Amino acid sequence: MLQALPGNPYPMPTAFTTATPLADDELRGATVRRPAPERLKRRLKLDGAKAAQGAETLGLETVGDLLEHLPRDRREARTVADLIDGETATVVVDVKQIAARAVRRRGMRPLVEATVADASGSLRVTFFNQPWLVGRYPPGTRLMLHGKADGRGRFTVQGHAQTDQRPGGVAAAASTPASGPASGPSFATVGEFVGQETTNSPTVEQRAASVAHYPATDGLSSTQILALVHQHAASFDDVIDPLPVAIRLRERLTDRPSALRAAHFPVEPGDEEQGRRRLAFDELLLAQLALQQRRRHRRIASAAPVLNQTSELTSRWLKTGLPFPLTGDQQAAITAIDADLVSDQPMQRLLMGEVGSGKTVVALYAMLRAMEHDLQAALMAPTETLAEQHFATIQTLLGAEPVRAGLLTGSTPARRRADLLAKLATGELSMIVGTHALIEDTVEFNRLAVVVVDEQHRFGVSQRAALDRKGSGEQRPHVLHMTATPIPRTLALSRHGDLDHTTLKELPRGRQPIATHLCSSEAERERAYARIRSELAQGRQAFVVCPLVEESETLQARAAVVEFERLKTGPFKEHKLVLMHGQMRPAEKQEAMAAFASGAAEVLVATTVIEVGIDVPNATVMLVEDADRYGISQLHQLRGRVGRGQHASLCLLFGRKDAVRLQALERESDGFALAEIDLQLRGQGELAGTRQSGEAMFRFAEFPRDNELMERAHRYSRDVIDADPDLKAPEHALLADALAALYGDEARAPIRA
Ligand code: ADP
Ligand code: MG
Numbered sequence: 001m002l003q004a005l006p007g008n009p010y011p012m013p014t015a016f017t018t019a020t021p022l023a024d025d026e027l028r029g030a031t032v033r034r035p036a037p038e039r040l041k042r043r044l045k046l047d048g049a050k051a052a053q054g055a056e057t058l059g060l061e062t063v064g065d066l067l068e069h070l071p072r073d074r075r076e077a078r079t080v081a082d083l084i085d086g087e088t089a090t091v092v093v094d095v096k097q098i099a100a101r102a103v104r105r106r107g108m109r110p111l112v113e114a115t116v117a118d119a120s121g122s123l124r125v126t127f128f129n130q131p132w133l134v135g136r137y138p139p140g141t142r143l144m145l146h147g148k149a150d151g152r153g154r155f156t157v158q159g160h161a162q163t164d165q166r167p168g169g170v171a172a173a174a175s176t177p178a179s180g181p182a183s184g185p186s187f188a189t190v191g192e193f194v195g196q197e198t199t200n201s202p203t204v205e206q207r208a209a210s211v212a213h214y215p216a217t218d219g220l221s222s223t224q225i226l227a228l229v230h231q232h233a234a235s236f237d238d239v240i241d242p243l244p245v246a247i248r249l250r251e252r253l254t255d256r257p258s259a260l261r262a263a264h265f266p267v268e269p270g271d272e273e274q275g276r277r278r279l280a281f282d283e284l285l286l287a288q289l290a291l292q293q294r295r296r297h298r299r300i301a302s303a304a305p306v307l308n309q310t311s312e313l314t315s316r317w318l319k320t321g322l323p324f325p326l327t328g329d330q331q332a333a334i335t336a337i338d339a340d341l342v343s344d345q346p347m348q349r350l351l352m353g354e355v356g357s358g359k360t361v362v363a364l365y366a367m368l369r370a371m372e373h374d375l376q377a378a379l380m381a382p383t384e385t386l387a388e389q390h391f392a393t394i395q396t397l398l399g400a401e402p403v404r405a406g407l408l409t410g411s412t413p414a415r416r417r418a419d420l421l422a423k424l425a426t427g428e429l430s431m432i433v434g435t436h437a438l439i440e441d442t443v444e445f446n447r448l449a450v451v452v453v454d455e456q457h458r459f460g461v462s463q464r465a466a467l468d469r470k471g472s473g474e475q476r477p478h479v480l481h482m483t484a485t486p487i488p489r490t491l492a493l494s495r496h497g498d499l500d501h502t503t504l505k506e507l508p509r510g511r512q513p514i515a516t517h518l519c520s521s522e523a524e525r526e527r528a529y530a531r532i533r534s535e536l537a538q539g540r541q542a543f544v545v546c547p548l549v550e551e552s553e554t555l556q557a558r559a560a561v562v563e564f565e566r567l568k569t570g571p572f573k574e575h576k577l578v579l580m581h582g583q584m585r586p587a588e589k590q591e592a593m594a595a596f597a598s599g600a601a602e603v604l605v606a607t608t609v610i611e612v613g614i615d616v617p618n619a620t621v622m623l624v625e626d627a628d629r630y631g632i633s634q635l636h637q638l639r640g641r642v643g644r645g646q647h648a649s650l651c652l653l654f655g656r657k658d659a660v661r662l663q664a665l666e667r668e669s670d671g672f673a674l675a676e677i678d679l680q681l682r683g684q685g686e687l688a689g690t691r692q693s694g695e696a697m698f699r700f701a702e703f704p705r706d707n708e709l710m711e712r713a714h715r716y717s718r719d720v721i722d723a724d725p726d727l728k729a730p731e732h733a734l735l736a737d738a739l740a741a742l743y744g745d746e747a748r749a750p751i752r753a
Contacts, residue, residue: 033257039238040064044228046220054220063235066228070263070276070700071212077144081120085151090211090223092163093118095141100134116143116155123155137162144211146223159221163230212264229264236261242734243282251712253278277709280701282738284494284710287698288717289727289735290743291497295348296725298498302476304346305375305449313372313401314365321399326361329353329504333362336502340478341369341450347478350456350496353504354671355484355640356511360393362504363452366480371403371430375449378477379433380467382458384409390454391433408434408443439466447472456481486633486671488679490703490710497714505670514622514643516651516666518659528652529571532621535650536575536602542621543641544605546581548629556607557583563625564605572603580606608634617645627653632661632678636671680704 022030042063046052060066078089093116100110112127112134125145127133137143146159214225241248241256248255254262254274262275318326326334333351340347353359367377379394381387391407398405406420406429423429427446432438436459448470453459471477481499492501519528532542546563549556560581568577578601580592595601597616604619608630622642627635635653643649655662664677701709720732727736 033237035238035240035257037064037238037240040067040235047224048219050219051224052219054217057217058215058220060220060225063232064239066225066232067235067239067260067264068279068699069214069225069229070279071214071222071226071272073213074272075211075213077211079120080118080123083123083149083155085149088146088148088158090144090146091116091118091123091155092142092144092211093123095137095139095143096122097139098134098137100131116145122153123149124153125155125157127157127160144223144226146221159216159223161221161223161227163227233261233265240734240738242738243285244731244735246731247716251281251716253281256282276700277706280698280706281709281713283698283700284706284713285717286735286739286742287494288497288713289720289739292717292721293725293739295498296721298348298476299345302346302471302474303344304471304476304478305370305373305447306344307341307369307373307375307449307478309373311369311372314368317368317398317401318365321401322361322397323399324508327358327504327506327508329506330358330362330508333502333504334365336500337362337366337480338369340500341366346476347450347480348499349479349502350481350483350492350499351502351504352483352486352492352672354486356507356644357484357504358508359454359482359484359504360390361397363454363480363482364394364397366450366478367431367452368401368403370449373449374427374430375447376424376427376429376445377431377450377452378438378445378448378467378470379431379452379454380438380459381433381435381454384411384435386454387433387435394431394433403431404429405431405433408432408437410435410437412437436463439463439470443470445470445472447475448477450480451477452480452482454482456483457485486636486675488672488675488703488707490707491679493710493714494698497717503672505672512643512646512648514639514649514651514669516639516653516669518657518662518666519652519654520657525654528623528654531650531652532603532623533572533574535620536572539618540620540647541596541599541601541616541618542603542623543619543638544603545622545624545638546605546607547626548608550629553582557581560605560607567603567605575602577601577603577605580604582607608638615644616641618647620645620647620649621652622650623652623654625654627655627662628659632664632674632681633671635661635665636674639665676704 040063044055044060044063044066046055055061058069060069075090077092080091080093083089083091096115096117098112098114100112102110109129110131112130114125114127114133114137116123116125125147142163144161144163145155145157147155147157149155212222212226214222216222216225236257239257239260243253243256247253253259256278259275259278262271263279266272266275337347337349340349351359351362363379367379370377379387379390381390387407387409391405394405404423406423408417408420412420420429420432421443424432425444425446437443451467451470453464453467456464468476468479481496487495517528519525535542544563544567546556546560549559560579564577564579578592578595580589584592592601592604596604596619599618619642622639624630624635624638630638639651642651651665653662653665660681661678664674664681668674668677703710720727720735723729724732727733727739
């Protein structure tokens with residue numbers, strides 16, 4: 001047996017997913033692969049127009065596509081004796097007799113009737129409209145049939161395929177080459193059977209085979225796909241492994257051909273998962289490499305102003321201008337930004353923090369750094385309201401500092417606008433806050449050095465790129481992107497892996513914690529109302545959010561009216577209530593909001609139209625009816641409407657005590673932690689924002705299961721691009737090919753869609 005060399009970090013060669021080293025003769029006996037990847041590009045030959053249509057629907061054009069079409073799960077095949085009437089199941093059987101029978105009706109093709117059996121019993125099956133099956137499935141053929149038993153010894157076939165799989169076996173590990181190219185529509189039997197021999201005695205108890213279930217569609221069933229994969233099993237050996245061996249060993253991953261094979265044809269339990277992980281790693285790595293390349297291209301394609309002079313203005317502002325000390329997170333963000341700004345490579349940083357976490361202070365700091373160098377800064381927000389809010393916040397935060405700042409939105413009067421544009425062009429105006437109005441062609445800066453994009457996901461690529469081009473000459477501004485939507489880290493990496501990340505988690509000092517309680521019983525409801533009355537008695541205010549009615553807005557509004565009347569005449573009859581729902585006219589809504597904001601109304605009964613921007617520091621209670629109906633992030637957003645003043649606040653969620661999502665909210669106040677829990681509970685596809693944005697889902701990776709794999713892929717992609725930016729090293733050649741095949745020139749665009 002080979003010995004590991006002293007100091008060799010790599011383990012001894014082992015068989016697939018085991019720690020047992022291979023013996024000498026095993027190593028010497030191993031087949032040498034000569035992959036021919038061009039063979040994977042052959043078009044799949046399918047049996048009939050329907051199947052071809054099905055394959056197209058599934059995106060299965062080539063042999064390569066087929067091999068990457070993994071089973072969704074595996075199910076036990078049934079034995080004939082175990083079939084349950086009316087239940088859809090799969091059986092593995094041998095054909096005993098098969099014959100065509102003419103049908104009287106004109107225009108109908110003959111039926112094919114067959115008797116099939118496994119060791120436990122036999123069935124009568126009928127195939128419609130496929131007379132050729134008599135020739136294809138002669139007695140002795142082993143078939144996999146998917147369908148329904150009717151209890152009278154008959155089986156309605158929904159899918160059928162020839163298979164070499166035997167009842168009692170695990171799916172065959174097809175390791176021998178196919179006997180030449182597929183001959184005709186039927187498939188060549190491939191592979192060696194792995195598993196115990198079955199006996200023909202019907203009295204012997206059988207263990208059913210496990211059958212891979214593939215995502216299928218009309219015209220191409222899971223069973224047919226399985227047959228196709230068997231037919232093309234030799235092509236696994238044509239698959240290229242793009243990963244450098246050193247990485248494969250370091251990351252403890254199997255080689256790609258084995259991974260694919262294992263995902264289809266596991267030999268041991270757990271093989272599929274090992275295989276899937278390897279495929280997921282490749283997929284995540286390539287996506288991260290594309291992002292890192294994009295990041296690098298923006299860096300080398302453009303230089304930014306170097307902001308390395310002393311910081312008189314900002315030091316003074318931090319020390320005496322700001323009415324409060326920075327939180328630790330804000331401090332850390334500023335330190336990171338400082339390091340970005342002294343470089344001539346443009347900053348590409350994403351600042352994540354929930355509403356109220358103090359992002360504006362950090363953004364303002366970055367902008368002031370530009371001003372210290374007699375350069376300009378711009379902040380772009382997605383709506384006029386947000387732009388105005390930012391402008392107001394900035395003015396308060398600036399205090400007495402003499403900074404010439406302006407506000408430019410779609411509703412800025414023409415005169416004012418002309419004045420602002422003139423001063424931006426000369427440099428007289430050093431800071432501008434605004435909306436899309438900022439990126440119009442007529443807006444010219446004298447020397448733009450720092451750009452802040454708030455709620456960056458609400459802008460398109462071209463809009464962000466347009467602002468980026470407002471730098472002077474060849475220079476590009478430093479860019480700080482901001483977002484208030486907490487997303488799980490893996491999602492942040494897959495969406496924004498080309499940016500540096502900073503998170504503000506800590507809420508600014510003086511923020512009141514919000515106690516969250518789950519209320520289920522009538523007694524708890526009474527206590528909740530009593531508690532609200534006592535808050536109101538102390539001069540505080542409360543929100544009541546009505547049950548969600550998804551069917552229609554009209555019904556939703558009606559439910560809100562009913563709840564409003566009930567509370568007004570019942571639990572809160574001593575108090576002033578105001579109602580707000582989506583069917584009210586804008587003026588009415590504004591009136592209701594104003595009444596609540598001024599304190600004239602003590603309780604706001606509302607549907608979820610409560611806008612995100614609403615800020616009533618005196619409100620201390622958020623009551624949500626039927627909270628089970630809302631998603632985690634929505635509830636967290638609602639809860640964020642309270643706890644904004646100097647009083648301790650309360651969130652009362654009405655719903656079932658065993659609702660996992662509500663328990664999470666009761667326990668956890670951090671939006672990022674809740675986003676992770678949401679991901680865990682709902683899976684990536686369901687996650688808020690993911691579906692709407694139509695984000696390309698990964699094919700093999702799943703979250704949160706592969707969170708750690710994503711971190712590794714991210715770290716590794718950075719290492720690779722740092723060491724070998726253009727993937728020119730020989731060990732990266734195959735990676736470069738894979739990347740080009742997958743992303744092409746897209747990876748070179750400096751700003752990501
Ligand atoms: P965001 O933009 O993240 O929603 P803001 O920057 O608007 O948050 O800050 C929210 C509020 O908290 C503002 O009124 C701001 O003045 C205040 N604030 C920000 N940082 C601090 C801090 N370190 N200490 C106290 N208050 C702060
Ligand atoms: Mg803000």
